[in-house]
Amino acid sequence: MISNEFIFFAGFLIFIIGMLMLDLGVFSKKNHVVSFKEAASWSAVWVVFALAFYVFIRTHGELIHGVDTYEDLVTIQQKYAKELALIPGDLEASIQLYRNNMALEYITGYLVEYALSVDNIFVIILIFTSFGVREKYYKKVLFWGILGALVMRFIFIFAAGSLIMKAGWILYLFGAFLVFTGINMFIGRNKDEAIEPQKHPVVKFASRYFSVYPRYVNDKFFVKKQGKLMLTPLFVVVLIIEFTDLIFAVDSVPAVFAVTTDPYVVFFSNIFAIMGLRSMFFFLANVMHLFHYLKVGLAVLLVFIGGKMLAHSYLKEIGFQTQYSLYIIVGILLISVVSSLLFPQKKKVEESQAGIKHSGHQSSGAVKSKS
Structure with a gap:
């Protein structure tokens, strides 16, 4: 018998992939530079979808796990929300408590993932600039990058x-890693990041094991030369985006597990956040330099979340609730954004602004092939 979880999960994936296909196939038949208006519109669409999903969980969240009886609810509560106090004998009131808790975990996880995804934008800009990708191909690259991220x-x-369910001590490992990552991010907040295309591990891997064409060929990922199928540098850039997302997932996914141990809630919040990231990239790419304290805010955020994971047993004992995490996370992000606007960076920002503008020049030899 097919479970409710499988049906709901499959429906969710069909919806996400359908929206991606609709965007690329109907609204973007031709490669083009995404305008500020288009980026803002799609960013708003994905935020609305994410909030609509929050409302759904708040009103029908039990459908995700197929809760029909009080016994079903107790099973799920013991599995994913042990700290939640149910009301014995009152199924309706207990389900509403569960819905509210699940919705709060989802929106908190979504906010954490969305905030951490902003840092990903810096790296994606750097990748596009370093590899000389034309701006009109950004959308296609990010489209395939997100499919891989799913x-x-x-x-x-x-x-x-699954690991957390079998070995709860993994949470402490995740927590220590997040604290370490946050401290490293704070220490390196002012370092100028750079990517040397020929030295990137993905480029080395692709060049060693595949035939890579030395030049971009419009928006093609593959070309056939002398009877041999070859990767183009644009496809290598897609692989690099995938590799980068995997690296960021190592930080962001454990961070959301600090909010909830329900993998479905973690997945839904993650996917809505990275879908928003794709549109937000075009929306924020040219103004990211204004939020120079955001890196500090994200570092503090990671340390807070990591510390919360390390102290999760103690926090349960003193009644630390999910909404407190939400308030602290929102406060950290607001302080970093407002501080950036109130105390603008004194350095010249021309280089930051030029990152996207100059990336329109193609690189003729970003990747060397090793046939």
């Missing part, structure tokens, strides 16, 4: 969820 996040999240 698969990788699914594997990563449910594998991590």
Whole structure:
């Protein structure tokens, strides 16, 4: 018998992939530079979808796990929300408590993932600039990058969820890693990041094991030369985006597990956040330099979340609730954004602004092939 979880999960994936296909196939038949208006519109669409999903969980969240009886609810509560106090004998009131808790975990996880995804934008800009990708191809590259991210996040999240269920001490490992990552991010907040295309591990791997054409060929990922199928540098850039997302998932996924141990909630919040990231990239790419304290805010955020995971047993004892995490996370992000606007960076920002503008020049030899 097919479970409610499988049906709901399959329906969710069909919806996400359908929206991606609709965007690329109907609204973007031709490669083009995404305008500020288009980026803002799609960013708003995905935020609305994410909030609509929050409302759904708040009103019908029990459908995700197929809860029909009080016994079903107790089973799910013991599995994913042990700290939640149900009301024995009152199914309706207990389900509403469960819905409210699940919705709060989802929106908190979504906010954490969305905030951490902003840091990913810096790296994606750097990748496009370093590899000389034309701006009109950004959308296509990010489209395929997100499809790959869907698969990788699914594997990563449910594998991590399974580990946590079997070995609770994994939370302490995740917590220590997040604290370490946050401290490193703060220490390196002012370092100028750079990517040397020929030295990137993905480029080395692709060049060693595949035939890579030395030049871009419009928006093609593959070309056939002298009877041999070859990768183009644009496809290598897609692989690099995938690799980058995997690296960021190592930080962001454990961070959401600090909010909830329900892998379905983690997955839904992650996917809505990275879908928003794709549109937000075009929306924020040219103004990211304004939020120079955001890196500090994200570092503090990671340390807070990591510390929360390390102290999760103690926090349960003193009644630390999910909404407190939400308030602290929102406060950290607001302080970093407002501080950036109130105390603008004194350095010249021309280089930051030029990152996207100059990336329109193609690189003729970004990747060397090793046939």
